[in-house]
Amino acid sequence: MMNTTAAQRTESTVRVGRRDLFVTEAGEGAPVVLLHGGGPGATGASNYTRNIDALAEHFRVIVPDMPGYGASSKDLDHADPFGDLALAVRGLLDALDIEKAHLVGNSYGGAAALRMALDRPDRVDRMILMGPGGIGTTRGLPTPGLTSLLGYYGGDGPSRDKLETFIRDYLVYDAGSVPDELIDLRYEASIQPEVVASPPLRRPSGPTALRTLWRMDLTRDPRLARCEVPTLVVWGADDKVNRPAGGPRLASTMRDCDLFLMANTGHWAQWERAEQFNDLAVTHLRGER
Numbered sequence: 001m002m003n004t005t006a007a008q009r010t011e012s013t014v015r016v017g018r019r020d021l022f023v024t025e026a027g028e029g030a031p032v033v034l035l036h037g038g039g040p041g042a043t044g045a046s047n048y049t050r051n052i053d054a055l056a057e058h059f060r061v062i063v064p065d066m067p068g069y070g071a072s073s074k075d076l077d078h079a080d081p082f083g084d085l086a087l088a089v090r091g092l093l094d095a096l097d098i099e100k101a102h103l104v105g106n107s108y109g110g111a112a113a114l115r116m117a118l119d120r121p122d123r124v125d126r127m128i129l130m131g132p133g134g135i136g137t138t139r140g141l142p143t144p145g146l147t148s149l150l151g152y153y154g155g156d157g158p159s160r161d162k163l164e165t166f167i168r169d170y171l172v173y174d175a176g177s178v179p180d181e182l183i184d185l186r187y188e189a190s191i192q193p194e195v196v197a198s199p200p201l202r203r204p205s206g207p208t209a210l211r212t213l214w215r216m217d218l219t220r221d222p223r224l225a226r227c228e229v230p231t232l233v234v235w236g237a238d239d240k241v242n243r244p245a246g247g248p249r250l251a252s253t254m255r256d257c258d259l260f261l262m263a264n265t266g267h268w269a270q271w272e273r274a275e276q277f278n279d280l281a282v283t284h285l286r287g288e289r
Contacts, residue, residue, distance in 0.1 A: 006053050007026035007027055007052065007053045007056035007057070007061075008026065009024055009025065009026045009052070010024070010025050010026070011023070011024050011025075012025070013071070014064075014092060014095050014096065015095065016088055016091035016092050016094075016095050017087075017088070017091050018073075018075060019067055019072065019073035019075055019088065020072060020073045021064045021065065021066075021067070021072045021073070021088065021092055022044075022064065022065040022070055022071035022072045023044075023062060023063065023064045023065075023092070024044060024045045024052070024062075024063040024064075025060065025061065025062050025063070026052055026053070026056035026061045027055065027056025027057065027058070027059055027060050027061045028059075028060050029058060029059045029060050030059050030060065030101075030102065030125070030285070031059065031060045031062055031093075031096075031098050031101040031102065032055060032059040032060065032061050032062065032101065032102040032103075032104060032285060033062045033063075033064070033089060033092070033093075033101050033102070033103050033104070034047075034048045034051070034052070034055075034061060034062070034063045034104045034105075034109075035064070035066060035085075035089065035103065035104065035105040035106070035108075035109025035110070035112050035113050036048065036063075036065075036066060036069070036106060036108070036109050037106045037107035037108050037109055037110075037267075037268075038069075038107060038108025038109075038133070038149070038200065038201040039107075039108075039149055039166065039167075039171065039186075039201075040149070040152045040153075040158065040163055040166070040186065040187075040189075040190035040199075041163065041185070041186030041187055041188070041189035041190035042069055042070075042108075042186065042189075043065050043069055043070035043071075043189060044063035044064050044065050044066070044069075044070065045063055046182065046185060046186065047106060047109075047270075047271075048063055048106075048270065049271070050270070050271055050274035050278075051270050051271075051274060051277065051278055051281070054274075054278035054282070055278065055281060055282065058282050058285075058286070059102070059285065062092075062096070062101070064088075064089075064092060066085060066088065066108075066109065066112065066200075067084070067085065067088050067200070068195070068198075068199075068200025068201075069189075069195075069200060070189060074192075074194040074195060074198060074200070076200050079215075080215050081200075081201075081216065082111045082112055082114075082115040082133075082134055082215065082216055082218070083115055083119070083215065085108075085109075085111075085112035085115070086112055086113075086115040086116035086119055086120075089103070089112060089113075089116050090116060090119075090120060090123060093123060099123070100122070100123055100124065100125050101123070101124070101125060102124075102125045102126045102127065102128075102285050103116065103117065103124055103126075103127045103128070104127070104128040104130075104270075104281065105127075105128070105129055105130070105132060106130040106131065106132075106268070106269075106270060107130070107131050107132060107133050107241065107242060107267065108133050108201060110129040110130055110131065110132025110133060110134075111132050111133035111134035111135075111216070111218065113127055113129060113132070114127070114129060114132055114134065114218055114224075115134070115218060117227055117229045117231075118218070118221055118223045118224065118227060121227060121228065121229050124229050125229075126229065126230045126231070126232075126284060126285050126287065127229050127230070127231045127232070128231070128232045128233075128234065128280075128281055128284060128285070129231065129232070129233050129234070129250070130233075130234045130235070130269045130270055130277075131234075131235050131236060131239050131241065131242045131244075131246075131267050131269060132233075132242065132246070132250075133216075133242060134216055134217060134218035134219075135218060135219055135242065135246030135249060135250060136217065136219055136243070136245070136246055136249065143240055143241055143242070143243060144170060144240055145166070145169075145170030145171070145239075145240035145241035145242075145267060146241050146242070148162075148165065148166045148169070148170050149166055149170075149201065149241065150201070152166065152190070152199075153196065153199045157196070158187075158190055158191055158196065160183065160184070160187045163183060163186060163187050163190060164183050167182075167183055167186070169240075170240045170241055170266070170267070171241065171266060171267050171268050172266045172267070172268050172271070172272055173236065173238045173264050173265050173266040173272060174264075174272070177272065219249060219253070224250075224253050224254060225253050225254070225255070226255070227254050227255060228255050228256055229256070230256045230284075230287070231250070231254055231256060231257040231258070232257075232258050232259075232260065232280065232281075232284040233247050233250050233251060233257060233258070233259045233260070234260045234262065234269050234270075234277060234280065235247040235259070235260075235261055235262070235269065236261075236262050236265030236266045236267055236268075236269045236272070237261050237262060237263050237264070237265060238264060238265060238266050239265075239266055239267045240266060240267065241266075241267040242267065244261065247259045247261060258284070260280060262276070
């Protein structure tokens with residue numbers, strides 16, 4: 001069990017290519033970049049509110065708002081979203097003069113981390129993926145949670161009720177564990193005019209939709225079986241957004257991949273089982289067994 005003290009945090013805006021990324025940092029040591037999920041109103045610091053301090057006791061923790069979210073630029077290439085996110089992460093490392101970093105990614109951020117490990121494995125030290133996107137999620141009918149997420153800006157538009165339904169019914173196992181204040185915070189972030197006009201996570205459409213879906217299914221990428229980045233996959237057994245079957249798929253395909261399945265846990269494993277997740281993360285990122 002870890003005894004965690006609050007880490008001193010700094011906030012800054014970093015110019016990365018055509019975009020500005022809002023970044024929260026804490027701690028010292030080997031750099032660890034935490035990449036948040038793609039749900040409405042998500043931000044880096046809110047996604048990892050129960051993890052930053054624990055990890056900052058051992059590492060330099062870098063938590064960006066990804067393109068399209070929070071206080072970062074809203075520009076995103078929807079023809080290849082995971083590739084564009086990976087490019088943004090690589091650009092952030094360049095801007096911070098970091099040659100190689102650990103990557104930790106939840107859901108949408110997990111897909112971004114994995115895509116970067118496929119594109120530039122020389123820039124990734126070790127990796128943790130929590131219920132990552134891109135693992136067969138574009139094949140067949142979407143899960144109820146993914147349907148709720150992708151429908152948030154459709155119909156009558158965003159609302160607090162729609163967001164509360166997504167978070168309490170699909171994001172977590174225990175609906176009562178999420179405080180109203182967190183829902184309020186995410187709702188306000190989700191209705192920024194730029195975000196409503198161009199939601200960062202959307203169903204691919206138009207003549208390039210099939211090509212985009214193909215790119216977003218990382219299990220089709222032949223580089224996955226050759227990826228040697230030491231990886232820990234953590235998946236909630238009751239994940240209603242991304243199917244837990246993706247965990248064994250990654251573990252059986254990648255060359256150095258451990259899998260930890262968390263019982264009575266939904267899509268937000270690092271939040272719902274924070275203490276256990278933090279212990280696992282520190283152990284893996286240190287290269288311990």
